[in-house]
Amino acid sequence: MGMSLFTPLSWNDSGFILTGVLNTVYISLVAITIGTVLGLAVGFLRAESNRVTNTLLGGVLDILRSVPLIIQLILFSTYIGAMGHPLNPFAAGSIVLSLYTMAFMGEVFRGGFESVPQSMVVAGRSLGMSYWQTVLYIRLPIGMRAVFPSWLGVALSVIKDSALVSVIGYMELLRTSEQLISRTQQPLEILLGVGLFYFIISYPLSLYGKYVERKMAI
Amino acid sequence: MEYVFHWNIVFQKMPQLLHGAFVTLHLSVSAMLIGIVIAVLLAIAKMSKSRIYSLPATIWVEIARNTPALFQIYMAYFGLGALGIHLSPYVAVLSALIFVNAGYLTETFRGGFQSIPETQYNASKSLGMSSIQVYRYIILPQMFRRIYHPMTNQFVWSILMSSLGILVGMNELSGETQRLQSLSFRTLEFFIVAAIMYFIITKFVLLSASLVSKKLFKGDI
Numbered sequence: 001m002g003m004s005l006f007t008p009l010s011w012n013d014s015g016f017i018l019t020g021v022l023n024t025v026y027i028s029l030v031a032i033t034i035g036t037v038l039g040l041a042v043g044f045l046r047a048e049s050n051r052v053t054n055t056l057l058g059g060v061l062d063i064l065r066s067v068p069l070i071i072q073l074i075l076f077s078t079y080i081g082a083m084g085h086p087l088n089p090f091a092a093g094s095i096v097l098s099l100y101t102m103a104f105m106g107e108v109f110r111g112g113f114e115s116v117p118q119s120m121v122v123a124g125r126s127l128g129m130s131y132w133q134t135v136l137y138i139r140l141p142i143g144m145r146a147v148f149p150s151w152l153g154v155a156l157s158v159i160k161d162s163a164l165v166s167v168i169g170y171m172e173l174l175r176t177s178e179q180l181i182s183r184t185q186q187p188l189e190i191l192l193g194v195g196l197f198y199f200i201i202s203y204p205l206s207l208y209g210k211y212v213e214r215k216m217a218i
Numbered sequence: 219m220e221y222v223f224h225w226n227i228v229f230q231k232m233p234q235l236l237h238g239a240f241v242t243l244h245l246s247v248s249a250m251l252i253g254i255v256i257a258v259l260l261a262i263a264k265m266s267k268s269r270i271y272s273l274p275a276t277i278w279v280e281i282a283r284n285t286p287a288l289f290q291i292y293m294a295y296f297g298l299g300a301l302g303i304h305l306s307p308y309v310a311v312l313s314a315l316i317f318v319n320a321g322y323l324t325e326t327f328r329g330g331f332q333s334i335p336e337t338q339y340n341a342s343k344s345l346g347m348s349s350i351q352v353y354r355y356i357i358l359p360q361m362f363r364r365i366y367h368p369m370t371n372q373f374v375w376s377i378l379m380s381s382l383g384i385l386v387g388m389n390e391l392s393g394e395t396q397r398l399q400s401l402s403f404r405t406l407e408f409f410i411v412a413a414i415m416y417f418i419i420t421k422f423v424l425l426s427a428s429l430v431s432k433k434l435f436k437g438d439i
Binding site: 063066067068069070071072074075078079082083156160161163164166167174178181186187188191192194195198199202203206 | 374409
């Protein structure tokens with residue numbers, strides 16, 4: 001290789017890298033939170049509504065899931081720019097990533113709601129619960145527990161997909177590393193560090209997801 | 219401010235866009251086929267009792283599943299470049315997609331294989347079937363049924379993720395769109411058309427997959 005293992009990256013860069021790390025964590029958390037809340041609403045609507053609403057809602061979600069995220073990001077930020085309301089990369093990225101997350105979470109939660117047997121809801125109603133009480137105390141807790149591993153899977157893919165927000169200029173981890181690479185010309189060390197960061201976040205969570213899944217299967 | 223759409227330029231460039239779409243398909247089909255072959259080997263290695271085989275397979279799978287695809291493409295394009303291995307954008311994106319596909323499909327195949335109880339193997343043997351017959355007629359058909367849908371999803375994922383070629387200047391649909399819009403500055407128009415093309419490609423793949431599955435499995439899935 002002819003390359004030293006000690007990177008001549010100076011300690012002065014650590015603040016810069018840390019900003020990238022924090023920004024990746026930040027936008028991922030925002031997208032996962034908003035995406036989960038919206039996905040819960042969409043999943044519930046899809047599990048409850050009639051055919052027409054379902055088809056319409058399904059169609060919109062389908063577009064979000066069938067167009068590459070990178071194209072969605074470019075389209076959205078160009079569109080709001082062309083309309084004369086440019087947003088900063090964080091805001092634009094959060095909106096697109098949250099809606100994208102919602103599209104996947106919606107399907108997960110829909111499955112969760114539908115997995116709760118109707119007889120349980122009927123039993124709740126006959127005990128004098130109102131409709132919303134059966135939703136809140138029966139369908140939500142039971143349905144959500146069933147889809148927790150899938151939820152975690154979507155959340156993990158959002159953390160990884162957040163790297164794409166770099167295309168519209170958000171300074172997340174991959175973009176900061178890209179800038180460091182162009183200055184230091186040491187792509188290998190920097191990229192390995194970046195990969196390690198994602199791995200350290202993602203791997204334990206994916207193990208935990210598998211563990212929960214196995215525990216629920218028994 | 220009012221934005222005036224100009225679609226003419228996009229229609230003029232349609233042949234280039236369609237060529238980009240063709241490269242996208244070509245790229246994702248190749249990444250899928252090669253990924254499947256590697257995944258079969260990795261799945262066998264992962265199920266091996268010897269750690270010499272199972273450990274490298276596990277490492278491959280976990281890295282592929284736990285790092286962003288964009289990272290893998292950068293690794294293939296810039297990272298390997300630092301080692302003196304210079305890949306063209308096409309080969310870089312292709313190898314990154316193969317790497318990820320193989321990683322995810324390994325788990326799919328392993329899960330599919332392990333979902334068939336061993337008793338079926340023993341039962342077929344006791345009926346006088348040879349090992350090859352057991353696999354050919356009993357195990358593989360059932361396994362294929364179980365891995366069919368995850369495989370379709372993985373293929374769609376490859377199509378969507380091949381759009382990352384835009385970042386290393388590839389000439390697949392996204393990269394081509396990027397290049398054409400930079401010549402004309404009709405960014406919105408070009409990317410809207412690209413989005414529609416991705417949507418059509420994805421729907422086409424899913425529709426064909428479901429038609430094929432109806433034919434193959436005669437509805438019982």
